[in-house]
Amino acid sequence: MLIPFLASSQNSKPNIVIIYVDDLGYGDIGVNGAIGVKTPNVDELAKNGLNFTDAHSSASTCTPSRYSLLTGSYAFRNNAAILEGDAPLIIDTKKETLPKMLQKAGYKTGVVGKWHLGLGNGKIDWNNRIDLGPKEVGFDYSFLIPATGDRVPTVFLENQRVVNSNPNDPITVSYGARIDGGYPLGRENPEMLKMHTDPYHQGAITNGISRIGHMKGGKEALWIDEKIPFVLSEKATSFIAEEKDNPFFLYFSLHDIHQPRIANIKFVESSTMGPRGDVIAQMDWCVGEITKALKKQNVLENTLIIFTSDNGPILDDGYLDYAIELLGEHKPGGTYRGAKYSVYEAGTRMPTIVHWPAKVQPGKSDALLSQVDLYASLASLVNQKIEKEAAPDSENHIDAWLGKSKKGREFLLEEAFTYGLRMGNWKYIKPKNKPVPGWITQKFVDPGFRKEIQLFNLDKDPSEENNIAENHPEIIKKMEQKLQEILK
Known part of the structure; x- marks a missing residue:
């Protein structure tokens, strides 16, 4: 039975899974020289796939790089910058996007994890379906962290509705004035905190962690930070199981290793670097859950997995977790200078692995590539025409992404x-x-x-x-x- 399956799967459109890690540096994985933490699942992808040494996010911060990935357009063209948790959607719903293009090619599309591209078209009503979001830019299914783990509201959205919403406990969010009767604030109640923060992160306290912004209500909907990797992995693997008989595109956008870095007890002290190292191990476990799910559904052979990160590493980003003090010999950016927020190489040079057993030969590649090019490259792969004026900055380098060529970009822009x-x-x-x-x-x-x-x-x-x-x-x-x- 195995041989016919492989033969047929290799002639069909591949499933596409982008595993998008947050704040993971080039040197933060084992195959790129990590010290003090093990990443066996990521290393296994690299062993059986193609490890890129000069592949880049388009920007050294999160919202801009995510915008470019999904639109094929540089972030500066839309003034895309780091968004607050109640910002409006910054992707024009009238324009083509990567998931819309793949829908036209016959794919079922899903996003699970961190969004941080805005929602709605003005003041958001968190107690009803939010009118503008992933659905309107091409995703059939969505399960989201609306913005970031350090911003309110600290609730999940499934298909643009708050999970476990209670109309008798409506949610209110403010990034300006304080909300009467809202959650306690970190700057006033330090005794309630699991970890201390800089002044910027001393807003609403939920789950013992103070965030940016003010929040009231939604008590039954609040997430527990320690459970986030399990919740997201379960939703991602369920999407794979549901869509296994169709070509599918999964954008699995992890919260790890963004601050607040709160590892589940399963991963506490799994590294020598404290919380930052522990959530790297936690991230690696999530990668393993995806590959296990693909194997279980017999679709790993014909699934193109792209593992990468949104921007470079950051040690101190607002929460006191001793990442600098516990770093040891580990070099988050590898040999490269810079970090998140920096125009130097480590700001955008990302750990990047492409794994597709049916088509990609294991090895290394030094092709110069940008995530903004995934749009045009994947369109070429699935024989889908790009609409006029769509993806203006995306170049087709599918042969480089699949290891058939080492010729990438002649010029590559790095936004910071x-x-x-x-x-x-x-x-x-x-x-x-x-x-x-x-x-x-x-x-x-x-x-x-x-x-x-x-x-x-x-x-x-x-x-x-x-x-x-x-x-x-x-x-x-x-x-x-x-x-x-x-x-x-």
């Missing part, structure tokens, strides 16, 4: 608080004559912008330590011209 541009091993950083915002310096992050032009040769200087702009005016001129073309 300024712009970086790659051309082969050359890295250009656009100058910016503004001071670093105080909230970034408090996170021990160098965002990378300077008053002067920066140019690096990553082949000789992967850590971007030696600015050689003065020595290469011709390279500078070419890269400045290309950047202006993109920006205009």
Whole structure:
């Protein structure tokens, strides 16, 4: 029975699963040199798949990179920035998206996990179906963390309705004025907290953790942080089981390893790095649940899994969990300089693995690739035409993604608080004559912008330590011209 199944599955459209981790650095997985934490499930994907050494998110922060992934458009074109928990949907529902394109190709589409792309079209009514969300941008099924784990409301949404909503305990959310009778605030009740925070995260306390923003009501709907990986994995694997007889697209967007980093007891002390290392192990378990589900449904052979992250690593992002003190010899960004919020390489150079037993040969690739290109590349894979004006920045590099070629992009844009541009091993950083915002310096992050032009040769200087702009005016001129073309 096995041989006919394989033969037929290899001739059908593959299932597509994007596992999108949050704040995971290039060096945070075992195969890329992690120390102090083991990632056996991710390493198994790499062993049997293609491990990319120069694949990038489009931006060094979460909302912009997610926007680019799903639209094939750079985030700056829509002024996409990190959103609050009650922000309106930033994806134009009239425009084509990656899931809409795959729906037209015959796919059932689902998103499970962190959303952070806005909801609704103004003030959100959390007590009824939210009118604009994943459904309107192409997802048949959705189970969401609306924004981030450190923002209210701390409730799940299933198909754009709050799970376990109680009309007798309506939810109110505010990112401005305090709500009378709302949940206690971290800045006033530190004795109630599981961990202390910076001033920015001292809003509503739920499950012993203070968040950004104010909230009232919805007590029965509140999530328990320690259970989030199990809830999300169960919803993702249920989607796989339900859609196993159709081509399906699953966008599995994990909360881990974003702060607050609250590991389930199953993973506490599974690393030597404290909570940050423990949630890396927790993330790895979630990856294992997906591959187990695909095996159980006999669809792993013909499923294209893309494992990657939304932006670079961050140690201190508002909650006191001793990530800096317990780091040891581990290097979250590998040999690369930078972090989340930074234009240096570690801000966007992501751990990236492609696994598709039916088509992809195991190995490594140094092709220069961007997540913004997944739109056009997957459209090519499923023989679906891209609509006019859709995915304006997405390039078709399906042969590189599948290991048939090592030729990726000629130029690659990196969005941060300024712009970086790659051309082969050359890295250009656009100058910016503004001071670093105080909230970034408090996170021990160098965002990378300077008053002067920066140019690096990553082949000789992967850590971007030696600015050689003065020595290469011709390279500078070419890269400045290309950047202006993109920006205009």
